[in-house]
Amino acid sequence: MSKQLVVLDNPTNQEVCCPPIAEASLDPGQATDMARMFKALGDPIRLRLLSRITSAPDGEICVCEITGDDFNVSGPTISHHLKVLREAGLIEGERRGTWVYYRRVTANLHQLASLLAVQETAGTV
Amino acid sequence: MSKQLVVLDNPTNQEVCCPPIAEASLDPGQATDMARMFKALGDPIRLRLLSRITSAPDGEICVCEITGDDFNVSGPTISHHLKVLREAGLIEGERRGTWVYYRRVTANLHQLASLLAVQETAGTV
DNA sequence: TCCCTGTCTCGACGTTTGTCAAATCAGCCA
DNA sequence: TGGCTGATTTGACAAACGTCGAGACAGGGA
Numbered sequence: 275m276s277k278q279l280v281v282l283d284n285p286t287n288q289e290v291c292c293p294p295i296a297e298a299s300l301d302p303g304q305a306t307d308m309a310r311m312f313k314a315l316g317d318p319i320r321l322r323l324l325s326r327i328t329s330a331p332d333g334e335i336c337v338c339e340i341t342g343d344d345f346n347v348s349g350p351t352i353s354h355h356l357k358v359l360r361e362a363g364l365i366e367g368e369r370r371g372t373w374v375y376y377r378r379v380t381a382n383l384h385q386l387a388s389l390l391a392v393q394e395t396a397g398t399v
Numbered sequence: 400m401s402k403q404l405v406v407l408d409n410p411t412n413q414e415v416c417c418p419p420i421a422e423a424s425l426d427p428g429q430a431t432d433m434a435r436m437f438k439a440l441g442d443p444i445r446l447r448l449l450s451r452i453t454s455a456p457d458g459e460i461c462v463c464e465i466t467g468d469d470f471n472v473s474g475p476t477i478s479h480h481l482k483v484l485r486e487a488g489l490i491e492g493e494r495r496g497t498w499v500y501y502r503r504v505t506a507n508l509h510q511l512a513s514l515l516a517v518q519e520t521a522g523t524v
Numbered sequence: 525t526c527c528c529t530g531t532c533t534c535g536a537c538g539t540t541t542g543t544c545a546a547a548t549c550a551g552c553c554a
Numbered sequence: 555t556g557g558c559t560g561a562t563t564t565g566a567c568a569a570a571c572g573t574c575g576a577g578a579c580a581g582g583g584a
Contacts, residue, residue, distance in 0.1 A: 295450035296503075305443040305450070313441025317542080318430040321437070325420035325430070328517065337561065351543055353562050358541095372551055372560055378421075380517050387515035392453065392508045442572080462531065476573055478532055483571095497530060497581055 294391040311386055314362035319345055320355045327365055327376050334377035337367075419516040436511055439487035444470055445480045452490055452501050459493075459502035 292304045300308065315321055322345070327335050337356070341349045356376060359365045364383060367376045417429045425433070440446055447470070452460050462481070466474045481501065484490045489508060492501045 295446070296453045298450075298454055300447050300450040302443065302447065305446045309441055309443040309446045312437050312446070316434055316438025316441040318427065318434040319542090321420070321430045321434045322425050322427065325423075325425040328421045329423055341561080347542090348544060349560090350545080350562075350564095354542075357562080369550075369561085374561060378517065383515055383517045387512050387517070390508055390512035390515070392503070392505050392512070444572090463529095466531080472572090473574060474530090475532075475534095475575080479572075482532085494531090494580080499531065 291385050292389065295389055296392045308386070308389060311362045311364060311382060314358050314364055315386075317355065317358075319347060319351075320359055323352070323355055324359060324364060324378070328378045328383070330377075334368075334375045337374045337376065416510050417514065420514055421517045433511070433514060436487045436489060436507060439483050439489055440511075442480065442483075444472060444476075445484055448477070448480055449484060449489060449503070453503045453508070455502075459500045462492075462499045462501065 291308065292298075292300060315324070323340065326340065337352075341352050345352065356365070356367065360367055360376075363379055365376050365378055367374050369375075416433065417423075417425060440449070448465065451465065462477075466477050470477065481490070481492065485492055485501075488504055490501050490503055492499050494500075
């Protein structure tokens with residue numbers, strides 16, 4: 275492994291998945307892939323972490339700006355949640371010298387959003 | 400309770416939540432609400448159930464078309480998953496005589512999708 | 525009325541998850 | 555080289571989750 279700019283990991287980086295759930299039934303294999311990503315979003319701390327990363331002005335954020343923050347949780351726990359998001363393919367991390375930076379994986383976030391796309395039919399709750 | 404057309408439950412039916420995570424950091428309260436819905440999507444069986452319901456031609460589907468299907472899981476387990484989706488506010492159920500029908504809650508699905516909205520910047524992974 | 529079918533609830537089980545403290549790894553600098 | 559800071563891994567534990575079988579409830583029909 276080279277020393278600089280190592281992309282930590284991003285196992286589920288499939289390109290494009292499937293039509294919106296409103297258009298056709300998801301097949302079991304696709305459902306497993308997508309569920310892994312949704313599960314990663316199923317925790318308030320991870321959702322806030324992802325939001326911080328995704329909305330960062332520079333497109334990335336240093337972990338040093340996160341740890342011991344207003345998350346009311348220990349450093350290792352933050353690290354654990356970042357790993358879950360990383361292994362789900364929603365973010366990717368990179369070490370630059372002392373610090374580690376995270377940024378979003380746009381394609382996969384977009385994939386989730388379009389999977390949930392529904393037309394707002396009038397009269398529907 | 401009246402006998403016909405009883406809406407089973409739909410506790411988290413908040414109207415509109417928050418800007419996309421890419422635009423501003425989610426506050427803790429909103430993150431908790433949204434995470435509850437995402438967690439409900441974090442299981443392959445539930446995702447497939449939601450897809451079946453959401454893509455049903457009539458806008459709703461009878462549980463009798465689901466139970467003992469190709470989900471490789473028992474009836475009570477299907478029932479459990481439907482309950483999780485229901486309590487997350489993603490679907491709602493209604494009994495009509497012998498059968499129970501489920502349909503999607505469009506507003507909340509839309510809310511999740513727009514929370515994940517990201518612009519596909521060129522050159523981003 | 526009684527039974528039958530469809531759906532849900534209850535209780536139990538093994539597994540997974542979220543959390544922490546302690547230890548470890550990675551890179552910088554004296 | 556050694557020590558320092560930043561970030562992750564490990565090991566442990568309680569809580570939550572997914573699953574099932576058994577039983578209960580709801581409605582329809584004989």
